[in-house]
Amino acid sequence: MGSFAGGGLPPDDVVVTALRAGDETMFAALLDTWSGGMLRVARSYVSTDHSAEEVVQDTWLAVIGGIDAFESRSSVKTWVYRILINAAKKRGARESRTLPWSSFEHDGAAEEGRGLDEVPPGGRQEPPVAWPTPESEALASEVRGLIAEGLARLPPRQRTVITLRDVEGCTSEEVCEILEISAANQRVLLHRARTAVRGWLADYFESVKQPE
Amino acid sequence: MKRFTCDELAGLVTAYLEDALDRPDLDGVRTHLATCEGCERYVEQFRATVVALGDPPPEKLPADVRSRLMSAFRERRRL
Numbered sequence: 001m002g003s004f005a006g007g008g009l010p011p012d013d014v015v016v017t018a019l020r021a022g023d024e025t026m027f028a029a030l031l032d033t034w035s036g037g038m039l040r041v042a043r044s045y046v047s048t049d050h051s052a053e054e055v056v057q058d059t060w061l062a063v064i065g066g067i068d069a070f071e072s073r074s075s076v077k078t079w080v081y082r083i084l085i086n087a088a089k090k091r092g093a094r095e096s097r098t099l100p101w102s103s104f105e106h107d108g109a110a111e112e113g114r115g116l117d118e119v120p121p122g123g124r125q126e127p128p129v130a131w132p133t134p135e136s137e138a139l140a141s142e143v144r145g146l147i148a149e150g151l152a153r154l155p156p157r158q159r160t161v162i163t164l165r166d167v168e169g170c171t172s173e174e175v176c177e178i179l180e181i182s183a184a185n186q187r188v189l190l191h192r193a194r195t196a197v198r199g200w201l202a203d204y205f206e207s208v209k210q211p212e
Numbered sequence: 213m214k215r216f217t218c219d220e221l222a223g224l225v226t227a228y229l230e231d232a233l234d235r236p237d238l239d240g241v242r243t244h245l246a247t248c249e250g251c252e253r254y255v256e257q258f259r260a261t262v263v264a265l266g267d268p269p270p271e272k273l274p275a276d277v278r279s280r281l282m283s284a285f286r287e288r289r290r291l
Contacts, residue, residue, distance in 0.1 A: 065288070
């Protein structure tokens with residue numbers, strides 16, 4: 001599971017009290033547990049590694065500045081990720097790469113087929129072919145690379161949802177809160193994204209299949 | 213209970229895996245999967261995809277960014 005699973009972090013009230021008291025060990029633990037996932041999520045909105053790093057840095061600076069005012073209406077994790085998403089959206093909008101933000105902001109799930117023409121939304125054309133067991137490290141690492149590449153081609157909303165859910169291990173409730181979307185909308189975006197990724201993996205396994 | 217085609221079933225996999233189906237839909241999906249090898253495999257591949265997604269290449273902040281943030285946290289305490 002991704003770093004976002006929060007492995008080993010204490011409950012929120014402990015975290016907040018420690019941060020307010022200036023506990024560097026606690027800040028370092030949060031930084032090291034969440035920054036990797038935050039970088040992955042930031043990449044859904046910005047085009048370069050450098051931009052993603054700046055977005056994550058700005059997010060942490062906002063967390064440092066805002067921790068005294070944090071009101072526990074949400075979890076710390078949700079709060080941090082909402083700051084991240086806002087920072088990343090702003091940064092993405094400023095970048096030369098022009099993303100169709102209008103379709104991102106509005107409930108554009110219905111038109112989100114862009115770039116996925118080969119995948120009928122939620123459908124399958126023929127019985128799926130069996131996949132090999134990825135026992136070799138080489139195959140597993142190819143699959144990882146393929147997935148990373150594929151995620152970059154997904155429409156932004158789908159990419160953000162599948163990254164939060166399946167890569168970082170957030171619950172659907174957390175994703176709905178972070179992105180301020182409905183449970184149904186979250187599920188549609190997640191389903192389209194997973195369908196696309198499964199399709200790419202299927203194509204890949206088909207292409208490397210040994211002739212019988 | 214509902215009856216689903218393979219295509220319809222493929223559209224319900226995430227809802228099925230999330231336990232978000234109502235009773236008639238859930239029964240319909242279960243019945244279909246019990247008798248359709250192709251869809252059973254499709255659902256397994258969906259699960260395998262989710263597992264593969266959860267195993268990404270490691271990623272971390274560059275050391276200079278991390279140390280800048282640690283300093284910023286320390287500085288704030290002195291203000």
